[in-house]
Ligand code: ATP
């Protein structure tokens with residue numbers, strides 16, 4: 001098996017060992033209760049994310065440490081210390097209080113990555129209200145749908161977004177009382193947030209929230225269907241702190257860049273909460289993806305820890321090797337990726353051309369934090385998402401062809417032998433687990449069998465305990481008695497130098513049941529055509545064998561993806577079969 005053994009570890013502060021250096025020992029002894037030492041807590045056993053992320057640092061020796069280093073679209077750099085952030089956050093909470101917003105009320109945000117978006121998130125938590133981020137590129141309908149379903153009482157946005165997307169749907173949102181604009185004053189039906197923040201009283205105490213109080217509402221990516229609203233509580237901060245240390249190896253002197261937008265759970269759990277709770281400096285880039293810009297940021301900001309997504313790595317690959325060659329990326333000592341399988345080819349490319357070893361990890365909106373990870377102290381197995389973190393128990397359950405667990409007398413069947421493919425399940429008990437799908441209690445209940453949470457993904461575990469993603473239950477292809485995960489086919493295709501990205505689905509076939517069809521986008525300099533197609537068939541066959549390799553290959557410039565960068569195989573399938581496309585609110589419209 002392909003295993004990348006680690007060279008001597010590069011750590012940020014010279015000589016600091018990784019936070020999780022002895023995986024087996026830590027797994028044996030770890031308890032979530034003991035890990036509470038990482039947190040401060042409120043008097044009387046209360047817990048509040050904003051207190052943990054901001055105020056306790058502002059009240060201590062880290063007050064003048066930079067919490068947020070913000071880089072504007074125009075490359076302007078603004079540093080916000082923990083003390084300055086704390087002042088603004090508590091003023092935001094005071095604004096909510098003066099508007100009569102109650103604890104538990106939902107505050108939505110629809111904005112690009114400006115500093116006050118982060119202030120709004122933390123100020124909402126400070127007030128004991130519930131923060132719900134939306135991706136700023138959503139159109140009016142997805143906004144109406146989410147704010148409506150989430151009972152939004154406050155919306156924080158910009159004048160331009162308000163005019164373009166919200167004004168026309170406002171009547172359809174009777175619950176939405178207050179719209180706070182981040183920029184322009186005097187827009188009818190809205191309030192000007194900077195003026196309110198100026199007038200607000202400083203030093204408002206943090207709301208005495210309890211561990212189980214609702215804190216965050218996150219809609220899923222919509223990769224497989226209508227997005228679900230996952231409810232998270234303040235206690236999730238314990239998992240953010242632990243996983244930020246274990247899976248991202250954050251140390252106090254790190255400069256951390258999570259490239260995800262807070263509109264997705266990654267951009268909140270690890271783009272706001274985890275780094276701040278651990279007191280590090282986090283970089284926020286207002287700009288959109290641009291390879292040259294990214295290399296510049298990594299170099300100029302001396303990023304030490306990077307958390308990104310496979311789609312971004314594939315885009316960097318597409319942009320070629322000249323740029324990384326002319327930048328010094330040596331400050332990066334640890335890098336991780338999440339959201340989709342990390343194709344081994346992308347991992348090898350980043351190692352060779354960026355000098356960065358990517359550590360794939362796995363989790364979901366529902367799990368609230370990283371569950372399975374390749375960690376700093378262990379070797380990396382390309383294509384594997386790593387091992388369950390301390391405090392997480394992951395199992396493979398016998399599953400049917402749709403990926404649902406097989407029940408025998410109402411009980412699941414745990415597959416203990418290595419390399420069996422089955423449903424990936426987690427034992428209940430980590431603090432950032434969702435506490436419900438908003439307004440969908442039955443759907444939530446269906447995620448569990450006893451004390452096991454069924455993730456909906458299929459995976460296998462190798463003999464050494466590493467987990468390998470196979471596919472989502474509903475993406476699996478059943479061909480002539482074989483069960484094929486699209487990921488292995490896609491990964492084999494992108495090993496070919498012409499292939500930038502691939503999306504693989506099953507299409508009905510009278511003989512085989514289904515056959516594998518691949519949609520392929522090409523790197524610059526390659527021409528789609530019969531010759532290349534034949535070459536790709538040969539390439540895939542030699543890698544995968546005849547049973548699994550694609551029987552059809554179609555070239556496309558436009559693989560449908562979610563805004564968080566996941567390939568939407570269900571759309572490829574619907575389009576292929578002429579079926580209804582279903583919910584497309586999270587579909588990225590190509591620039
Ligand atoms: P929806 O539930 O609305 O269909 P989604 O599942 O894509 O959308 P998220 O919660 O953002 O929404 O994504 C979680 C899913 O992403 C996981 O269930 C898994 O399928 C995929 N995923 C995340 N990380 C990885 C990884 N490292 N390897 C493979 N797949 C991953």
Ligand code: MG
Nearest residue numbers: 220224364456
């Ligand atoms: Mg999901």
